[in-house]
Amino acid sequence: MKYWAILGIAARQALAARGGLLGRLLFFWALMTIFSQLWIAVGPEYAVNYTWYLGITELVALGVPQIYIGIEQDVRRGDIAYRIGRPISYVGSKIVEGAGEFAVRFAVLATFGMAGTWLLCGQLPAEPWSLAFAIPLAFMAGLLMLILQALIGLSAFWLQDAAPVYWIVQKLLFIFGGLMIPLSVYPGWLHDIADATPFSAMLYGCGRLVLDFDPALAVDTAWRLAAWAVLLLGLLILVYRRSLTALTVNGG
Amino acid sequence: MSIEVENLRKVFQVREGSRGLGGSLRGLIRPQRREVVAVDGLSFSIAAGERVAFVGPNGAGKSTTIKMLTGILHPTSGSIRVLGLEPSRERKQLAYKVGTVFGQRTQLWYHLPARDTFDLLRYVYDLDGDTYARRRDELVEMFAIGDLISKPVRQLSLGERMRCEIVASLLPAPSVLFLDEPTIGLDVTAKATLRDLIHQLSVRDGSTVLLTSHDTGDMERVCDRVIVINHGAPLLDEPVAELRTHYIRRKVVTLMTADATVEVDLPGVTTTSHVPHRTVLEVDVEQTPVEAVVQAAMRATRLRDLTVEDPPMEEIVQAIYAQAGSKP
Numbered sequence: 262m263k264y265w266a267i268l269g270i271a272a273r274q275a276l277a278a279r280g281g282l283l284g285r286l287l288f289f290w291a292l293m294t295i296f297s298q299l300w301i302a303v304g305p306e307y308a309v310n311y312t313w314y315l316g317i318t319e320l321v322a323l324g325v326p327q328i329y330i331g332i333e334q335d336v337r338r339g340d341i342a343y344r345i346g347r348p349i350s351y352v353g354s355k356i357v358e359g360a361g362e363f364a365v366r367f368a369v370l371a372t373f374g375m376a377g378t379w380l381l382c383g384q385l386p387a388e389p390w391s392l393a394f395a396i397p398l399a400f401m402a403g404l405l406m407l408i409l410q411a412l413i414g415l416s417a418f419w420l421q422d423a424a425p426v427y428w429i430v431q432k433l434l435f436i437f438g439g440l441m442i443p444l445s446v447y448p449g450w451l452h453d454i455a456d457a458t459p460f461s462a463m464l465y466g467c468g469r470l471v472l473d474f475d476p477a478l479a480v481d482t483a484w485r486l487a488a489w490a491v492l493l494l495g496l497l498i499l500v501y502r503r504s505l506t507a508l509t510v511n512g513g
Numbered sequence: 514m515s516i517e518v519e520n521l522r523k524v525f526q527v528r529e530g531s532r533g534l535g536g537s538l539r540g541l542i543r544p545q546r547r548e549v550v551a552v553d554g555l556s557f558s559i560a561a562g563e564r565v566a567f568v569g570p571n572g573a574g575k576s577t578t579i580k581m582l583t584g585i586l587h588p589t590s591g592s593i594r595v596l597g598l599e600p601s602r603e604r605k606q607l608a609y610k611v612g613t614v615f616g617q618r619t620q621l622w623y624h625l626p627a628r629d630t631f632d633l634l635r636y637v638y639d640l641d642g643d644t645y646a647r648r649r650d651e652l653v654e655m656f657a658i659g660d661l662i663s664k665p666v667r668q669l670s671l672g673e674r675m676r677c678e679i680v681a682s683l684l685p686a687p688s689v690l691f692l693d694e695p696t697i698g699l700d701v702t703a704k705a706t707l708r709d710l711i712h713q714l715s716v717r718d719g720s721t722v723l724l725t726s727h728d729t730g731d732m733e734r735v736c737d738r739v740i741v742i743n744h745g746a747p748l749l750d751e752p753v754a755e756l757r758t759h760y761i762r763r764k765v766v767t768l769m770t771a772d773a774t775v776e777v778d779l780p781g782v783t784t785t786s787h788v789p790h791r792t793v794l795e796v797d798v799e800q801t802p803v804e805a806v807v808q809a810a811m812r813a814t815r816l817r818d819l820t821v822e823d824p825p826m827e828e829i830v831q832a833i834y835a836q837a838g839s840k841p
Contacts, residue, residue, distance in 0.1 A: 266636035270622055270629055277624035277665065343615050346583045348608040349637050509587045509601070 263349055264357045271361025275326075282369050289323055289374040296441065297381045311443075313386045314468040316378040318440050320399040321464060324367045325406045328359035332414025333423040342508060352411055352501045359407040367403060371396050391474035395467050398479065401486045402463040406434075408493045409459070415497075418504045438464030443472060459489040514594075515689055515721040516559040516582065521591035523552040523577055523745070551577040553745040555591070561688070564715055564722040566732035566739040566753065570830050574745035575725040579691050582723070583613060596688055609638060612687030614679055616694035621666045627677040628662040631684060638685040645684070652680045656710055672703025679707065683714065690715070692724040696731055701820065708734040729761060729823035741833060749833050760832045761823060764803050766794045768810050769818035777809045790817075 275282070296315050300308035332355055335341040345351045375392070379385060386392065413430060417423040434440070438460035444452045455461045466482035529545040552574040559565050569575055580586040582595055584604030593600055598607045621630045635645040653659050656676045661669060669677065675695065682690065692711065696704040712735050715722045724735055732739055732753060739756050741749040749756070765785075768775055773789040781800025786793040796806050803821055810816060 263636045263639075266633050270625065270633045273629060274622050274624045340618055342580060342585045343613065343618055346585050346604065346608055346613060347637060348605050348639075509585065 264353065267349075267354050267357045268361040268364070271358040272365050275362040275365035282366065285323060285366060286369055286373055289319060289370055290377045292319060292323075293374070293378050293381055297378075309382045309384060310386065310472050312378060312382050313471040314443055315441060316375060317395045317399055317468040317471055318438065318464040320367065320370050320374070320396070321402045321406065321467065322434070322440055324363055324370050324399075325403045325410070326359050326362045326366065327410065327427070328355055328407060329410040329414035329423055329427050331355065331358075332411060333417040336414070336417040336504075337421060345505065345508070352415070352497065355414070356407050356411050359410070360404060363403050363407065364400075367400055371399075386471040386474075388471075388474035391470040394474075394476070394479040395470040398467040398470070398482050398486065401483065401490075402467055405459060405463055405486055405490050405493065408490060408497055412493065412497050412500060415500050415504050418507055433458065434460045434463065437461060439468065440464055443469060445469070445472075459485075459493070462486050462489060514558050515561045515563070515596060516557075516723065517592075517594040518558065518578075518582075519556050519592045521552055521555040521578070521581065521593060522550070522589050523574070523581060523586065524589045525549045525551055551745050552581070552588075555742065555745065555747055557740055557747065557750060559721055559723065561721055562715070562719045563738060564712070564736040565724070566736040567723055567725045567742070568727075568732055568739060568829075569742040569748070571727075573743050575742065576693060577745075578742075579693055579723070579725060583607070583611060583691060609685065610687060611689045611691060612682040612685065613691045614682045614693065614695050616675075616697035619666075619674070619678060620681055621674065621677055623667050624665055626663045627658070627666055627669075627681070630666075630677075630681055631662070634681055634684050640685060648684055648686060649680075652683055652714075655714065656680050670703075672699050672706070675699060675703065675707060676710070679711065686718065687720060689721045689723070692722065692726075692735075694726055694728075695724070696726065696728055704728070704730065705734070711735050729829065733757065733761070733823070741830060743830055743834075748830070756829075759836070760829050762797055762799050763824050763828075764796045764798055765822040765824070766796055766803060766806055767820045767822070768792045768794065768816060770810070771815035771817060772813075775810055775814045777806055777813070779806060779809055782806055 293312065293316060297308060297312040300311045332341075332352075335344060335351075341351060375396075409430065410427070413423050413427045416426050420426065437455035437458045439447070439455065444455050444461060444465040447455065455465070462482055462485035466478075466485060470479055470482070525548070526546045527549050529547050555574070555578060567575055567578065577586060581588050581593060582600060584600030584602075584607055587601040595607060596610050598610075600607050621627055622633075631649055634640075635642070640648070653662060656679070658673070658676050658680060661673050661677060666674060666677070679695065690711075695711070696707055699707065708731060711722065711724075714720070715735075722735065724731060726732060736753050739749070739751065739753050740747065741756075768791070770790055770792065774787065775792050777784075777794060779801045781797030783795050784792060785795050794806060796803055807816075807819065810819075
């Protein structure tokens with residue numbers, strides 16, 4: 262119940278910050294417009310599918326709030342010491358706060374952003390039902406990104422500055438996730454490397470469904486996202502415990 | 514007893530910076546550390562319902578002690594019991610029973626009305642609906658924030674926000690309230706209001722208050738007893754009234770006057786600075802009360818404004834040291 266309440270208040274806070282939501286939506290539309298025109302210029306036969314692909318991957322890339330910043334600031338300013346003194350998990354509440362904000366952003370982008378993508382493409386993907394699988398999977402991918410960001414934020418305990426770590430992870434997400442170009446276009450060896458990371462499932466795993474829909478692929482992506490979530494959650498618990506030890510013994 | 518602290522000690526390991534590039538590289542491989550004693554042999558106990566000021570200059574160990582009392586930091590040695598619980602082992606259970614206010618650290622949601630944060634805290638602290646609503650309404654009335662709790666927090670002044678912060682901390686009806694610099698950054702009126710409210714509420718609920726502050730006024734207006742520490746060790750533990758008599762003899766009175774100058778010729782009153790229309794006086798209240806100084810100034814000229822300030826905490830600690838040194 263505590264975490265539901267946090268989810269609710271975070272969603273309300275995200276709704277209250279309307280300017281940020283609108284700016285994000287405008288940026289999404291601008292990006293889709295530019296890339297749809299680019300795909301038309303490069304290869305009109307791919308333009309519709311690749312624009313829809315980008316629409317799905319950008320749902321994750323643009324929708325997930327940067328919760329690592331709040332965690333990093335709490336660590337650097339020492340506020341984390343005060344926040345752990347509440348009857349609730351600090352890192353759990355941060356992820357749930359992020360999930361609440363993400364849910365609102367995602368709903369806006371998945372509704373109005375996707376409507377804009379439809380207008381730009383003039384048609385739905387070849388298999389319209391693929392969207393009913395790709396969009397919920399993109400939401401799952403966003404939740405996985407929140408876990409990853411919590412880990413990045415806690416790295417401030419050792420590194421002070423988590424921004425460079427986030428910067429690297431974000432670039433890896435764009436490259437190994439196939440943000441703009443599907444991994445199927447990558448050379449085989451690079452595709453294999455990408456598949457060994459969580460990023461492939463987070464972006465390509467969701468986006469590929471609008472290119473070549475197969476329910477088995479959706480199930481495969483869901484499993485991979487769930488497996489990475491379990492793995493990263495386990496790692497997060499370990500890192501969080503070590504952080505708390507550092508904090509309670511030596512003040513962080 | 515609400516709080517029992519015995520021979521408390523906290524030592525931090527601090528990484529030392531090395532000089533030059535070579536030193537920095539060596540520091541990466543084999544960091545040099547030194548020990549810093551933040552709290553050293555502190556013992557005290559606080560009865561239920563007592564209001565105690567925990568004061569000292571910067572680096573005295575106040576915040577470190579409060580963090581240990583709330584379970585955020587683990588002591589190096591010594592023992593702590595807060596409401597019968599050991600904070601370092603039972604932090605979560607303790608969190609339901611103590612309230613904390615750390616000045617300039619907010620728990621209110623910035624874009625939302627304070628009421629939404631209050632509603633969230635109901636769930637965080639597992640309060641049942643009726644108890645929560647009753648407590649919230651009582652506190653809202655007492656702190657006169659009925660008009661404020663529906664406005665987004667970003668639209669509130671610092672003083673208004675601090676009143677909402679304190680209400681948020683008091684919602685779970687804590688038996689012990691830790692206040693760390695609760696009036697920092699507030700204007701004179703907001704400080705006075707907040708001090709009165711904290712005092713009234715503690716008297717009404719019988720809650721224990723442990724307050725740390727640099728502001729002598731916080732200590733004088735909220736607390737009955739004061740513990741002064743310096744360099745992590747206890748220096749003094751006595752009723753605030755005695756501390757006032759022994760050490761807070763001086764007040765600083767600033768007069769903004771209609772005339773360019775004002776002369777106040779009374780025993781124990783000296784002019785410490787003067788610019789046209791603004792005169793700062795130092796008053797030894799044992800020789801002349803502040804009231805008499807103000808009356809004399811009002812007879813001499815028309816006052817546009819007036820402030821009365823306590824001496825800074827550092828000065829009081831120095832006076833305590835000086836007195837301790839003069840004792841046989």
